[in-house]
Amino acid sequence: MTSRLCRKHTPVFKAKVALAAIKGEMTLAELARQFDVHANQITQWRSQPLEGAADVFGGEARPEPFVPTVDVKTLHAKIGQLILENVFLEGALSKAGLLSAKR
CATH class of the missing domain: 1.20.5 (Single alpha-helices involved in coiled-coils or other helix-helix interfaces)
Structure with missing residues (x-):
């Protein structure tokens, strides 16, 4: 088996793969074959938007960055x-x- 160099995937590509995994219409193995990405990578990308979904709907309030008064x-x-x-x-x-x- 030949080893591959590290590839850099664009955020758009990652989102596309993650959404396909979240839909669940195909198995991880099928998605890995289709997008030429390892199944573990797809699992990791799928979990990121699921973990951050609460922030989209007004989850915990983020503290405003400190702006010194002049x-x-x-x-x-x-x-x-x-x-x-x-x-x-x-x-x-x-x-x-x-x-x-x-x-």
């Missing part, structure tokens, strides 16, 4: 402080002759 006043204060520091340093460097006037 304090705009603090950010504006920091921007103002940095602008004043830049103006002060620009003036000091100009007086010392270390800053060119071309800027």
Whole structure:
């Protein structure tokens, strides 16, 4: 028997195989032959949508991702402080002759 390299199956293909297995119109052996996939793989793909079916109909509520609140006043204060520091340093460097006037 020859060994095969690992194949990557698309989610669409996996869903198609899983739905065919869930319908139960064919045996796992027949599905494995038809789709050229091992029966254990079909069993695994079939169980995934069955386990997640409760989420489709509003199962357990998932916690919302944490979004940090932005304090705009603090950010504006920091921007103002940095602008004043830049103006002060620009003036000091100009007086010392270390800053060119071309800027």
